[in-house]
Amino acid sequence: MRIVGVVIFGCRLSRSTTTCSVTMSKKHSKPNFSQAQASEMVKRLFELMPSVLCSLPSYDDQNFYVASPEGSEYVLKITNTEDSKNPELIEVQTYAMSFLQQNGLPTQTVLPTTSGQLISLEEIDCGYGSQKYLVRLLTYLPGTTISKVPLTQQLLYETGKTAARMDKILEKLEHPHLSLLQREKYIWSLSNVTLLEEYINVLDGDPLQEVVKSVIHQYKTCVIPKRSSFRKCVNHGDFNDLNVLVQPCQSEGYKISGILDFGGMNSGYYIHELAITIVYMMTEHPRPVEVGGPVLAGWESVLPLNEVEKDCLYVLVLSRFCQSFVLARYSVKLHPENEEYLMISCKKGVHILHQFWELGKEHVEKVWFQDAAQLSDQK
Structure with a gap:
């Protein structure tokens, strides 16, 4: 079966x-x-x-x-x-x-x-x-979830490309209740990162609390003032490694065979979907910093970023890690009996958040955009 x-x-x-x-x-x-x-x-x-x-x-x-x-x-x-x-x-x-x-x-x-x-x-x-x-x-x-197969450059490229295609198609979506996707208080939207401040006390005593506070500050000062330059769209909102299915190709590697779970759909921005995709592909990769380049290259083969979107990508990726970690810890507080289950997505993410914060925006962006340019030149 x-x-x-x-x-x-x-x-x-x-x-x-x-x-x-x-x-x-x-x-x-x-x-x-x-x-x-x-x-x-x-x-x-x-x-x-x-x-x-x-x-x-x-x-x-x-x-x-x-x-x-x-x-x-x-x-x-x-x-x-x-x-x-x-x-x-x-x-x-x-x-x-x-x-x-x-x-x-x-x-x-x-x-x-x-x-x-x-x-x-x-x-x-x-x-x-x-x-x-x-x-x-x-x-x-x-198929099987992408979390269970090797994340090659080609598969990461296809993942970014598929995420961009999805949002490009959703741009044409028409429905009488489409306005319900505004979801202004939706805690998982990357438009609402500042709402995490209401739950930051769950990290009291944890050294990561200062990192999360710093990321939220960067979001306030470096992302919110530039958001008017982001291109709007409808986001899947949860394009993660457990919601993407793959099957073996006739040639080497895997192809994407399924996209699951549309419960996180919301009105957002293209750059949000890209950031979310990078975050969850990184959690399954032995060298997380190498993930952003191929995902970005695949994305830009469909939807090239503008300069403001490029400038905000690093902070948005860290913001999604913060959302995942803070809300997981909050959920554990409410449901301690489910701690092991609830923290699945955060154990690796905590290490990556620390690592990327220490590497800094300039270094991470240099790796991502250089890798993306090299891969695009090969296509």
């Missing part, structure tokens, strides 16, 4: 909230459906008799791998009760996935219910009393 390619829906702490308050999974918000309940729902809503149904890891939501007797594969996604209160936002995310797929990118699409709905609101008691959950059945995407 091959289910590795679909186990990732927010499977790290990189985007697990939809509000500024970071009330990570209010008590009983996460669904707790039994396999029997999930199976019944698949049969009733989709007239599908599962031959295999098993639980998949997740943080806020609940996901099940579903296989039919004919060999078709799906993911049953049950949204937590808090996010289920905003069906229009889930509708935009669902439409965006379909829009990208229609424009040539490998994303999941949603199968309609027998009544023709793409999203079904189900009121069920799964142990906490009767509550409402948004339910979708998504197509299966083959």
